[in-house]
Every structure is written in C-alpha cells, then in structure tokens.
Amino acid sequence: xxxxxxxxxxxxxxxxxxxxxxxxxxxxxxxxxxxxxxxxxxxxxxxxxxxxxxxxxxxxxxxxxxxxxxxxxxxxxxxxxxxxxxxxxxxxxxxxxxxxxxxxxxxxxxxxxxxxxxxxxxxxxxxxxxxxxxxxxxxxxxx
Amino acid sequence: xxxxxxxxxxxxxxxxxxxxxxxxxxxxxxxxxxxxxxxxxxxxxxxxxxxxxxxxxxxxxxxxxxxxxxxxxxxxxxxxxxxxxxxxxxxxxxxxxxxxxxxxxxxxxxxxxxxxxxxxxxxxxxxxxxxxxxxxxxxxxxxxxxxxxxxxxxxxxxxxxxxxxxxxxxxxxxxxxxxxxxxxxxxxxxxxxxxxxxxxxxxxxxxxxxxxxxxxxxxxxxxxxxxxxxxxxxxxxxxxxxxxxxxxxxxxxxxxxxxxxxxxxxxxxxxxxxxxxxxxxxxxxxxxxxxxxxxxxxxxxxxxxxxxxxxxxxxxxxxxxxxxxxxxxxxxxxxxxxxxxxxxxxxxxxxxxxxxxxxxxxxxxxxxxxxxxxxxxxxxxxxxxxxxxxxxxxxxxxxxxxxxxxxxxxxxxxxxxxxxxxxxxxxxxxxxxxxxxxx
Numbered sequence: 001x002x003x004x005x006x007x008x009x010x011x012x013x014x015x016x017x018x019x020x021x022x023x024x025x026x027x028x029x030x031x032x033x034x035x036x037x038x039x040x041x042x043x044x045x046x047x048x049x050x051x052x053x054x055x056x057x058x059x060x061x062x063x064x065x066x067x068x069x070x071x072x073x074x075x076x077x078x079x080x081x082x083x084x085x086x087x088x089x090x091x092x093x094x095x096x097x098x099x100x101x102x103x104x105x106x107x108x109x110x111x112x113x114x115x116x117x118x119x120x121x122x123x124x125x126x127x128x129x130x131x132x133x134x135x136x137x138x139x140x141x142x143x
Numbered sequence: 144x145x146x147x148x149x150x151x152x153x154x155x156x157x158x159x160x161x162x163x164x165x166x167x168x169x170x171x172x173x174x175x176x177x178x179x180x181x182x183x184x185x186x187x188x189x190x191x192x193x194x195x196x197x198x199x200x201x202x203x204x205x206x207x208x209x210x211x212x213x214x215x216x217x218x219x220x221x222x223x224x225x226x227x228x229x230x231x232x233x234x235x236x237x238x239x240x241x242x243x244x245x246x247x248x249x250x251x252x253x254x255x256x257x258x259x260x261x262x263x264x265x266x267x268x269x270x271x272x273x274x275x276x277x278x279x280x281x282x283x284x285x286x287x288x289x290x291x292x293x294x295x296x297x298x299x300x301x302x303x304x305x306x307x308x309x310x311x312x313x314x315x316x317x318x319x320x321x322x323x324x325x326x327x328x329x330x331x332x333x334x335x336x337x338x339x340x341x342x343x344x345x346x347x348x349x350x351x352x353x354x355x356x357x358x359x360x361x362x363x364x365x366x367x368x369x370x371x372x373x374x375x376x377x378x379x380x381x382x383x384x385x386x387x388x389x390x391x392x393x394x395x396x397x398x399x400x401x402x403x404x405x406x407x408x409x410x411x412x413x414x415x416x417x418x419x420x421x422x423x424x425x426x427x428x429x430x431x432x433x434x435x436x437x438x439x440x441x442x443x444x445x446x447x448x449x450x451x452x453x454x455x456x457x458x459x460x461x462x463x464x465x466x467x468x469x470x471x472x473x474x475x476x477x478x479x480x481x482x483x484x485x486x487x488x489x490x491x492x493x494x495x496x497x498x499x500x501x502x503x504x505x506x507x508x509x510x511x512x513x514x515x516x517x518x519x520x521x522x523x524x525x526x527x528x529x530x531x532x533x534x535x536x537x538x539x540x541x542x543x544x545x546x547x548x549x550x551x552x553x554x555x556x557x558x559x560x561x562x563x564x565x566x567x568x569x570x571x572x573x574x575x576x577x578x579x580x581x582x
Contacts, residue, residue: 011556069526
C-alpha cells in the first residue's frame with residue numbers, strides 16, 4: 001500500500017513555492033498532503049497528490065528538479081495518544097521513521113499521516129501484522 | 144582514416160618549417176615597416192629593413208605588441224596596404240576602451256579560410272557534413288571565419304548565427320545537422336531546451352561540436368560530449384590573429400595544433416617576458432606570417448597555456464597547445480590569493496550532481512572578500528533527499544577549498560535558474576567596490 005510522494009527542489013527565491021503550487025493547481029492536480037524541508041539556501045517541497053504521474057511529468061517539463069519516492073499513509077485515530085499508539089508499534093518492531101507529516105484533510109473519522117520509512121517493505125509487513133490500515137492510491141483520489 | 148586538407152604543409156618537416164617561417168617573417172617585417180606604427184617601433188629597436196632579421200633567433204630583437212598598442216594604432220596605424228586592397232574589416236567591440244581593428248586583403252581572407260578548412264578536416268569533417276554555425280556573424284570573427292572554411296571544405300553550411308534556441312533545434316532536426324559550432328556554455332544550455340521542446344537526441348543527427356570563444360575545462364567538454372552524445376573539439380582563435388582557425392584539435396583531442404606556417408608561436412613568462420620552453424606554462428605570443436593588410440609582431444595574447452611536448456598521432460607536425468587556462472587579466476585576487484575562474488569550473492563540472500551552469504560571485508564582507516559559487520543541480524541526480532544535497536554542498540566546498548585554497552560559500556540552485564548566455568558566458572560577477580573585473 002505504498003503511495004507516491006513527489007519531492008521538488010526549490011531554491012530560496014520568493015515566489016518559487018507559489019509557482020510550483022500554481023502549476024499544479026492550474027492543471028487540476030489536488031495536493032492532499034504537503035511539507036517543506038528547508039536548508040539555508042534551498043528547500044524541498046514534499047507533496048502527495050491525486051495524480052502523481054501526471055504531476056511529476058508536468059513539474060519536470062516545467063523545469064522543476066523533482067523526483068518521486070514511496071511513502072506510506074496511515075490512518076490514525078484522531079484522539080489524544082493516537083499517534084503515540086502507532087509509533088509504539090514501529091518502535092517495538094525497530095522500524096525507523098525518516099520523516100513524517102500530516103494530511104490536509106481527514107479520512108473518514110481518522111487523521112491521516114504520511115510516513116517515510118527507512119525500510120518501506122518491512123514497515124508494511126509490520127503494519128499488516130498489526131492490522132493498521134495503509135491508504136491506497138484509490139483512497140487518495142476519493143478523498 | 145587520416146584526413147588532411149593540405150597534407151604537404153600539415154606534415155611539413157622541422158627544417159622546412161623553420162626555413163618557411165624565416166622567409167615569411169622577413170616578408171612580414173617588410174610589410175610592418177610600411178605601417179606608421181611599426182615603422183617607429185621597429186626603427187627604435189634597430190630594425191630598419193627585413194635584412195636585419197637573419198634567423199628565427201633574431202625574433203627576440205623585435206619588441207612585443209600589446210592590446211594597448213593596437214588601440215593606440217587605431218584606426219589606420221597598422222594598415223600596410225592601400226585602402227583599395229582591403230576587402231574586409233573586423234573591429235573589436237570597444238566596450239572596454241578604444242576599439243581595435245584588423246584589415247584583410249582578399250589573400251588574407253583566402254589564407255584564413257585555408258586554415259579553417261585544415262582545422263575542421265582534422266576533426267574528420269567532410270563535404271557530406273551539415274554544419275550549423277551558431278556563432279555570431281558580423282564583426283565578431285567566430286561566425287564568418289568558420290563559415291568560409293566549412294564552405295571551402297564543401298560542407299552544407301547553415302549560417303544561423305547565435306541565439307534563438309528554438310529555431311536552432313528546429314533546423315538541427317529538419318536538416319539533420321551533423322556539426323555545430325558553439326560556445327561551451329550555449330552547448331550546455333541548448334541541451335536543457337531539447338527536453339522542453341520535446342526533442343530527443345535520437346531525432347537529431349549530431350556528431351560533432353566545435354567549441355570555443357570562452358575558456359572552459361576538460362570536465363565541461365566531457366559533459367557536453369556525454370549529454371549530447373557527440374565529439375567536442377576545442378577551437379582556438381583571437382580576432383587579432385584573424386579569429387578561429389589559429390589552433391584546432393584533431394581527432395585525437397590532445398591539445399590544439401597551432402598552424403605554425405602562418406603564426407610563429409612563443410610562450411613567455413608574463414611577468415618578465417622571458418621566452419619559455421615547451422611544457423612550461425605562460426602567455427602565448429603570436430607573430431602573423433601570412434597577413435598582408437595588418438601584420439602583427441609578437442602579439443601578447445594574455446592567454447595562458449603551455450606547448451605539449453612530442454608529436455601527435457595524427458601526423459601533423461604543427462605543435463599543440465594545452466587548453467587555455469585563462470587570461471592573464473581574468474585572474475581574480477580573493478583575500479590576497481590568486482585564482483582563475485577556470486579552476487572553479489574544473490572542480491564543479493566534475494561533480495555529476497552539478498548541472499550545466501554555474502556562477503562565481505565576489506562581494507565585500509567588511510574588510511574581507513566573500514566568494515560565492517552558485518551551482519545548478521542536475522535534475523536527473525535529484526533524489527528528493529535533503530541530506531544528500533547537504534553532503535553535495537559540503538563536497539563542492541571541500542573540493543574547491545583544496546583547489547583554490549579559499550573557503551567559498553556554495554549555493555545550490557534550480558536547473559535553468561542562473562543567467563544563461565547565448566554568446567560568451569559571463570561567469571564572474573565581481574560586486575566588490577573598485578573592482579574592475581567582469582570577465
């Protein structure tokens with residue numbers, strides 16, 4: 001149940017984030033989740049969208065250095081301690097989280113979180129064993 | 144297969160070459176004495192007739208000519224023939240002061256064309272090639288020089304000149320261009336436009352590029368060759384010595400053969416003007432041997448290079464020079480340390496994650512100079528991992544420090560975001576007050 005995340009290299013220049021988002025918006029691509037990782041003179045915009053393949057080729061055609069990575073999105077109960085419960089499972093199974101961020105919208109009643117794991121395959125096995133549901137590409141489109 | 148345009152001259156023996164050079168040097172001195180500038184200059188040095196030159200060793204009796212001398216002699220001080228015999232004029236832009244001018248007779252243009260023909264045949268060009276000339280036409284010698292040489296060889300010439308990338312690519316595709324003449328920076332730029340225009344290399348028939356008009360590193364050449372899947376040959380020329388066709392690489396790409404039947408080449412120490420041996424790096428000095436309208440003696444090019452020792456497998460006996468390291472006036476002094484922009488280029492262009500463009504910026508930070516090297520990342524190498532990019536920055540910084548001894552600031556930029564030049568690239572932006580450099 002891996003999802004595609006798109007990473008976009010953005011140099012530190014005003015308007016560049018706006019341009020990337022406008023490009024996606026004008027082409028009817030919906031951003032479902034996003035985060036920005038920043039360094040001194042550049043940043044990386046990470047997004048999960050409804051049409052990842054289309055978005056990636058669009059970005060590349062328009063000169064954005066971009067790439068796709070596999071991530072896993074997991075439903076988390078939207079109550080105090082919900083995230084902690086999930087992280088406990090990872091911790092107990094020695095699954096390393098490289099980074100994580102939240103979805104813009106909720107899915108049914110649960111909150112949605114994006115995880116980038118050091119070892120995605122192993123993480124998926126652990127999720128399955130623990131009956132934690134990972135979101136599919138189809139779910140993203142239906143959001 | 145070894146191809147020559149003029150085998151007899153191109154493979155001339157050492158003694159015959161020396162005899163030919165002496166004969167032509169004497170003729171050149173005779174013509175120089177006809178000019179108002181050299182008449183005074185040579186007489187002051189005790190040379191009043193071509194008979195005062197008895198051997199090539201007498202060359203060192205002749206004073207050097209500098210760019211400032213050419214400016215001083217502008218517009219007619221170096222003209223050696225009646226005006227009616229002049230068929231073409233090339234002048235420098237004059238953006239840095241008084242312009243300079245080179246006059247050509249019909250025979251001069253003919254000789255120049257011959258040198259260009261020899262040069263491009265040495266890279267394997269034949270009358271079956273389609274040659275797209277992307278260098279500017281007009282007063283700049285890069286365009287017209289190659290144009291006539293390629294026509295003489297019988298290639299199909301597309302005289303499009305510089306700029307207009309979209310059109311360039313269209314013509315390359317429609318007419319199956321096999322050879323381009325282009326600046327290294329533009330070659331890298333044009334590659335980045337292919338994809339935007341939806342053109343694949345397979346749609347084209349490109350085989351060779353002649354690259355010149357700006358100093359560049361071996362790594363830049365390799366990058367051009369890999370990206371465009373072609374052979375790139377270095378071309379060397381300067382308007383004072385006609386323009387392109389002074390020196391050119393053969394198929395072996397191991398330095399540029401200088402046509403020594405047309406130019407006497409010396410390498411000197413730029414500080415004390417001592418003539419150096421083959422293998423020693425210094426300033427290139429040229430004397431024209433076959434130019435009627437504007438003879439120039441011992442011209443200090445300000446270009447730094449060395450002469451390769453030994454012969455070349457292509458059989459041409461004309462000696463080869465290294466790539467141009469830079470110009471004596473390109474040298475930057477940063478916090479008291481001397482460096483050439485070419486040293487920075489060499490470092491950044493060998494890193495695969497670096498794209499096709501970079502820029503060097505100098506500023507004052509209090510009393511100190513601040514050197515910033517801006518590089519574009521290469522799209523294909525971008526993985527989305529921020530840690531990798533930080534490591535890349537650190538690596539560039541460390542490699543630069545090892546090469547130029549200065550700690551630079553390294554900035555990563557998006558592909559296509561740094562200024563692009565369709566003619567000669569301006570890589571160095573010196574924003575220091577009182578600085579006079581904008582190379």
